[in-house]
Amino acid sequence: MRLFLSYPSVQRPLAERLALALEAEGHEVFFDRHDLDPGEAFHARLREGVAQADAMVFLVTPESVRPGSYALTELDLARQRWPRPSGHVLPVMLAPTPIADLPPYLSTVTLLQPQGEPVADTVAAVARLGPDPQPAWRRWVIVGGVALVVAAVAGVALQRQQQAQAEQRARAEAEARDLAEARVTRDTCIGAGHAAALARLDQLAERSKPPLPAVLDLREDCAMLWLREMRAISGKSTFGEQVALAQPVLLQGLARSTGRRAADLRAHLGWGEYLRGRDGTPGVDPVSHWKRALADEADNVYAHAMWGRQLLDRSSGLTEARAHFSKALASGRNTLYVRGLQLGGSVGGSDDLQAFALTVADDMRRGNEKLLDIHRDRLWSRVFSTNWLNDGSRTGLMAAVPPTDLLQTYQWLFPPATVPEDRRLLWRFGLATLQARAGERSAARASLDSLARELRAAGSSGSLLDATERELARLR
Secondary structure, rough: EEEEEEOOOHHHHHHHHHHHHHHHHEEEEOOOHHHOOOOOOHHHHHHHHHHOOOOOEEEEOOOOOOOOOHHHHHHHHHHHHHHOOOOOOEEEEOOOOOOOOOHHHHHHHHOOOOOOOOHHHHHHHOOOOOOOOOOOHHHHHHHHHHHHHHHHHHHHHHHHHHHHHHHHHHHHHHHHHHHHHHHHHOOOOOOHHHHHHHHHHHHHHOOOOOOOOOHHHHHHHHHHHHHHHHHEOOEEEOOHHHHHHHHHHHHHHOOOOOOOHHHHHHHHHHHHHHHHHHOOOOOHHHHOOOOOHHHOOOOOOHHHHHHHHHHOOOOHHHHHHHHHEEEEEEEHOHHHHHHHHHHHHHOOOHHHHHHHHHHHHHHHHHHHOOOOOHHHHHHHHHHHHHHHOOOOHHHHOOOOHHHHHHHHHHHHHOHHOOOOHHHHHHHHHHHHHHHHHHHOHHHHHHHHHHHHHHHOOOOOOOOOHHHHHHHHHOOO
């Protein structure tokens, strides 16, 4: 049988397969309008193809019945050739197409809607259009062969799809394991474990191509935490040596970050340069990093807090430092770290810095903030223990905070039940002097009188007894 195969361009691969299958059955197929010889009258050649055909196979898709399609032009030639399409035109629906969109010419013939493989179903339907060009047994062998080939191809495709799905599941499981390990490793990125944790996170980041963004985030978190907790160890590692391990991670992270994340990374790069400076190692001015961080996020907690900490190192930088710390605290992020920088840069410093440390402690008490034991001990040993027996220093420190507030802050810092025995006598003197300044003169006098008698009975002499007696004299 001579067949004219009409199809939309998007279905060319299937049309090629169908043409081969029909030719294998002995049919002649006018198939590819794109292969017409150059110079031929295109429309005339199509008309000739339809005129010589015994039947037309019309592949139905939304594209083939769209107004203006070449498939509709070919169907119109078929209508002129066969006014009654029955037995001559076989419409085959390959893709869901509204029945209302089909040309009226096709309404009198049965529409083939393949339930299995479209090529095999169409070959069988063509065989029913006219006389068999071949014995039935041969036709069915060919049709069966086509079906087997199609099934084999489909089987290979299914196998590949299943293999791809299995590989995707395995990759997802491996990524989940890496991410879980990265989270655990990040949690060990404290104390002496910084370097080892960062090295392991480097390995986990390299294991996936491309690296998992969540693992990169955790690696950067570890590097930033290390910088915030970094300590130089005499004879073992300098700040510069440690910064050299953490800094590349921050630079890599900066290349893929914006906004707050970029600001955090830039601020820590500046802190690394600040720490190098403490080694005496020349480097980039950290302020340049902090300024760029604040351009990314105006209230960035780390840029303000770290800049403020650097300013505390300068004798004339306290006013500017206060402004930066105020903005850092206003951000509401990592308040405990900000407080640590404030106290770490002020306790044990000049009189002005010591007074600043007391105002910080008072703010923390009124805000019911957490105070680390290390800061509590430093406030005792470098502020109260060092200065409290000197009348001039004590008077200056007590002027930093209102009397009643300072008394409450002192009791918040050093509750009676927590004061070690070797600090108790000085603690009692401090409490009494603050009570006196807060207007609790009777309680202060009784405490100082009891302390003086106890010191004399023990045969003690020195600055504590002298200061106690001077305070008693003022209260009489």
